[in-house]
Amino acid sequence: MTLTYILIFTAVALFLGLVMRNRWRVYLLMGVSALAVFLLQPALPIRSLDFWLSTITLLLTVLSWILTTPSDKLRERNNLVALAILFGIVVFADLTRYLGLGWTLSATLPPKIEILFVFFTVAALFLFGIAYFKRLSPPTFLVLGFVLLIGIFLVLKVPYLATATSGLIRYVLGRASTNAAATDLRWLGFSYVAFRLLHTIRDRQTGRLPDVALPEYVTYVIFFPSLTAGPIDRIERFIQDLRRRPISLSAEDLSIAGKRLMVGLFKKFVLADSLAIIALNSVNALQTRTAGWMWVLLYAYTFQILFDFSGYTDIAIGIGGFLGFRLPENFANPYLKPNLTQFWNSWHMTLTQWFRSYFFNPVTRFLRSGKHRLPIPAIIFITQLGTMLLIGLWHGVTWNFILWGLWHGVGLFLQNRWSEFIRPRLAALENRKWLNLSLTALSTILTFQYVALGWVWFALPDPASSWHVFLKLFGIA
Amino acid sequence: MAPFCSGSTKLINPYRVLAKGLILFIVFNLVFAVVYIPYGKFSLYNILSPGRERFPFAEEVPEKIYNLTITSLDTMFSSHIVASPKSKDEYRVMLLGDSSVWGASLRPEDTLAGQLDAANLITCDGRKVHVYNLGYPRNSATKDALILVEAVRYEPDLIVWITTLGSLTPDRRLDHPIVQSNPVQVYELSRKYNLEFDLSAVGFYHVTFMEKTVFGYRSDIFDWARLQLYGVLWAATGIDQVYRNSFKVYSLPELTEDISFFDWQPPTFDPQLLSLDVLEAGMEIAGSTPLILVNEPILIITGQKNSDVRYDVSYPRWVYDQYRQVMDDESRKNGWQYIDLWDLVPSAEFWGDTDLHLTPAGEARFAERLIPYIQSASCP
Numbered sequence: 001m002t003l004t005y006i007l008i009f010t011a012v013a014l015f016l017g018l019v020m021r022n023r024w025r026v027y028l029l030m031g032v033s034a035l036a037v038f039l040l041q042p043a044l045p046i047r048s049l050d051f052w053l054s055t056i057t058l059l060l061t062v063l064s065w066i067l068t069t070p071s072d073k074l075r076e077r078n079n080l081v082a083l084a085i086l087f088g089i090v091v092f093a094d095l096t097r098y099l100g101l102g103w104t105l106s107a108t109l110p111p112k113i114e115i116l117f118v119f120f121t122v123a124a125l126f127l128f129g130i131a132y133f134k135r136l137s138p139p140t141f142l143v144l145g146f147v148l149l150i151g152i153f154l155v156l157k158v159p160y161l162a163t164a165t166s167g168l169i170r171y172v173l174g175r176a177s178t179n180a181a182a183t184d185l186r187w188l189g190f191s192y193v194a195f196r197l198l199h200t201i202r203d204r205q206t207g208r209l210p211d212v213a214l215p216e217y218v219t220y221v222i223f224f225p226s227l228t229a230g231p232i233d234r235i236e237r238f239i240q241d242l243r244r245r246p247i248s249l250s251a252e253d254l255s256i257a258g259k260r261l262m263v264g265l266f267k268k269f270v271l272a273d274s275l276a277i278i279a280l281n282s283v284n285a286l287q288t289r290t291a292g293w294m295w296v297l298l299y300a301y302t303f304q305i306l307f308d309f310s311g312y313t314d315i316a317i318g319i320g321g322f323l324g325f326r327l328p329e330n331f332a333n334p335y336l337k338p339n340l341t342q343f344w345n346s347w348h349m350t351l352t353q354w355f356r357s358y359f360f361n362p363v364t365r366f367l368r369s370g371k372h373r374l375p376i377p378a379i380i381f382i383t384q385l386g387t388m389l390l391i392g393l394w395h396g397v398t399w400n401f402i403l404w405g406l407w408h409g410v411g412l413f414l415q416n417r418w419s420e421f422i423r424p425r426l427a428a429l430e431n432r433k434w435l436n437l438s439l440t441a442l443s444t445i446l447t448f449q450y451v452a453l454g455w456v457w458f459a460l461p462d463p464a465s466s467w468h469v470f471l472k473l474f475g476i477a
Numbered sequence: 478m479a480p481f482c483s484g485s486t487k488l489i490n491p492y493r494v495l496a497k498g499l500i501l502f503i504v505f506n507l508v509f510a511v512v513y514i515p516y517g518k519f520s521l522y523n524i525l526s527p528g529r530e531r532f533p534f535a536e537e538v539p540e541k542i543y544n545l546t547i548t549s550l551d552t553m554f555s556s557h558i559v560a561s562p563k564s565k566d567e568y569r570v571m572l573l574g575d576s577s578v579w580g581a582s583l584r585p586e587d588t589l590a591g592q593l594d595a596a597n598l599i600t601c602d603g604r605k606v607h608v609y610n611l612g613y614p615r616n617s618a619t620k621d622a623l624i625l626v627e628a629v630r631y632e633p634d635l636i637v638w639i640t641t642l643g644s645l646t647p648d649r650r651l652d653h654p655i656v657q658s659n660p661v662q663v664y665e666l667s668r669k670y671n672l673e674f675d676l677s678a679v680g681f682y683h684v685t686f687m688e689k690t691v692f693g694y695r696s697d698i699f700d701w702a703r704l705q706l707y708g709v710l711w712a713a714t715g716i717d718q719v720y721r722n723s724f725k726v727y728s729l730p731e732l733t734e735d736i737s738f739f740d741w742q743p744p745t746f747d748p749q750l751l752s753l754d755v756l757e758a759g760m761e762i763a764g765s766t767p768l769i770l771v772n773e774p775i776l777i778i779t780g781q782k783n784s785d786v787r788y789d790v791s792y793p794r795w796v797y798d799q800y801r802q803v804m805d806d807e808s809r810k811n812g813w814q815y816i817d818l819w820d821l822v823p824s825a826e827f828w829g830d831t832d833l834h835l836t837p838a839g840e841a842r843f844a845e846r847l848i849p850y851i852q853s854a855s856c857p
Contacts, residue, residue, distance in 0.1 A: 255494065274702070278709040293713030
């Protein structure tokens with residue numbers, strides 16, 4: 001998100017937060033968020049694809065809502081109004097093509113209106129079909145929705161599949177497939193949108209999802225402050241803020257939100273963007289001549305990724321604050337934690353909680369309740385390694401993200417075993433304050449170093465260049 | 478709605494915060510404009526990262542070469558290795574000149590300064606000779622004089638000023654980014670050394686009051702900050718431009734039959750048109766520090782169509798020959814130490830990408846020829 005967009009969104013949020021306090025608030029938030037989906041999606045090399053991806057984001061959201069909502073509630077008035085507003089926004093976004101380049105809502109020229117209406121017809125038939133047939137077996141359709149989202153996720157994240165899909169789209173459009181690249185399908189915010197949708201589908205399966213109207217559901221999924229970089233809120237918490245009446249923002253609320261926004265802007269546009277200049281990357285990794293400077297570049301990356309990501313979170317929380325929302329925290333001084341478990345409890349917290357809720361806890365329960373119970377260390381190993389592997393894959397299906405996940409999975413397991421071993425031995429030293437403080441400081445430094453070294457996998461595109469950096473860092477290459 | 482931060486109880490008025498911020502911003506800008514803060518003199522180079530071996534200048538995107546074009550003299554010098562403290566046993570030689578001295582396409586060690594430095598010369602009194610590259614692309618004697626004014630602050634023991642005809646033509650008196658970007662220094666140079674610059678000329682940059690504020694300087698300040706950060710990558714990689722690993726023999730261009738030079742026509746031009754006054758000012762700026770003036774080598778094309786009337790793409794023979802004669806006469810008249818090396822490297826095999834830049838082998842030959850003069854200057 002550029003500074004200009006952040007300023008626009010801040011102004012919009014301030015206006016909505018201060019003025020719009022009636023029942024239309026949810027529709028306005030949904031409308032602005034839907035417009036933001038088109039506005040923020042970057043241009044792509046394939047003609048009008050940016051427009052189509054934004055439209056499909058909205059379509060998938062409506063589809064997931066249909067899947068997760070009891071059939072008798074689908075036709076309620078507010079849902080139909082929301083559907084009409086979404087329809088109007090997509091048509092509006094498309095009609096901006098007639099204003100000419102530079103005035104379109106999407107980054108490139110949208111398709112002709114007649115093509116959009118053909119798409120709408122097919123989409124409407126599809127959605128009506130789903131709404132009709134899901135009555136027969138709602139659980140089956142929930143599974144199908146789950147599979148569909150995971151499938152799209154894989155297509156986007158596996159470079160080979162993304163390239164092949166881009167080639168297919170180019171072929172259909174009569175363009176040369178040879179220019180296809182995985183980056184052709186840069187779908188803004190899909191990782192976050194998909195995980196919010198999966199969360200609602202899974203909660204519907206387990207019966208924990210509250211009843212949510214379409215405008216509320218859409219607003220939750222594409223809420224514009226957190227569209228591009230999270231946090232991944234939980235719907236039951238989000239709708240509490242959305243439904244709160246009356247909305248009255250005090251001067252203090254505004255100043256706290258404003259301060260948070262300023263902190264976020266400083267972190268992102270001053271600290272992170274400055275560090276980005278000198279941060280480790282695939283080019284300078286091979287050019288750096290000495291171990292000392294390689295450590296400098298690695299630490300620059302280590303702090304750049306923190307300030308970048310936590311800066312965006314602060315911005316989202318700040319803008320959310322102007323609207324009367326308290327979005328969840330995503331970072332809590334992660335580099336000051338004395339062990340990896342605490343690090344992961346304070347780094348990208350909403351993503352970690354997502355995986356804890358939908359993978360770690362269920363798998364742990366399953367392994368502990370089976371007929372042939374595994375030993376506790378084996379269960380810990382499997383669940384921690386699996387969770388971290390999935391978190392790695394969430395970033396992209398590449399060897400380096402897999403290795404980064406394994407790095408943390410193994411680290412968490414070793415730290416868990418070490419803690420079990422050392423805890424009783426340290427109990428005798430509880431009264432020795434300075435010794436405890438020193439051990440905590442040492443643990444914090446070691447944890448930070450381990451995390452920083454892990455970024456070598458994350459920052460670089462392939463294991464060979466990462467290995468080169470490791471050798472250089474330790475003076476071997 | 479409950480406050481976001483329960484620990485905070487003091488009521489804050491956001492409008493007052495905005496108003497205070499705005500007032501502070503305006504006051505800070507006005508103070509900066511009135512009392513100029515020489516931010517360019519502050520640098521992390523020579524403290525956290527080693528100084529650059531030549532002035533920051535970029536022909537490629539900065540992200541690729543960890544370098545960017547800087548025209549503020551303060552920032553240029555503070556990022557240069559010449560700004561590091563001079564040791565007692567050091568004999569400082571500073572080279573001035575254009576891109577041929579700066580070393581386009583060359584690694585720092587392959588430039589003229591790099592090769593002279595690698596010669597590990599020792600003066601008669603046992604001091605180590607260190608040669609600093611203070612060249613900057615595009616020739617202009619005024620630009621060199623401005624650099625020289627700053628350079629003398631860094632205790633040179635010998636200055637070698639490498640010029641050519643192109644540095645002394647009237648169009649180059651003010652038409653150079655460094656000259657344009659440092660108007661205060663140009664005024665000072667003009668006033669102190671009685672140089673007649675046409676400061677009303679179109680293109681000469683006059684700074685307005687608004688441009689003296691932090692807001693006005695925002696682009697320069699941003700570039701200064703970026704340069705500090707690129708110091709890390711310069712230190713880590715030793716890269717400051719795209720280096721050529723191999724040089725093809727320069728393919729000779731076709732020479733035109735036109736023998737005019739700007740609006741000068743044969744058989745002679747008025748010597749007063751050359752910036753000889755700037756050279757004279759340079760001698761005064763150097764003061765008691767010895768200064769050797771060198772006419773840099775040019776590519777001499779022979780045996781080709783029109784090579785009987787032109788030496789190369791830049792110079793018709795008549796104008797260059799007269800220029801050499803003028804320089805010779807002026808040097809003798811004024812007592813300048815002048816070395817004419819115009820035909821030192823005539824062959825195309827020593828020229829790199831253009832007829833302006835030597836290959837490392839060409840620079841080696843140039844350095845070899847200069848070494849005796851440096852030794853002689855260091856052992857009077």
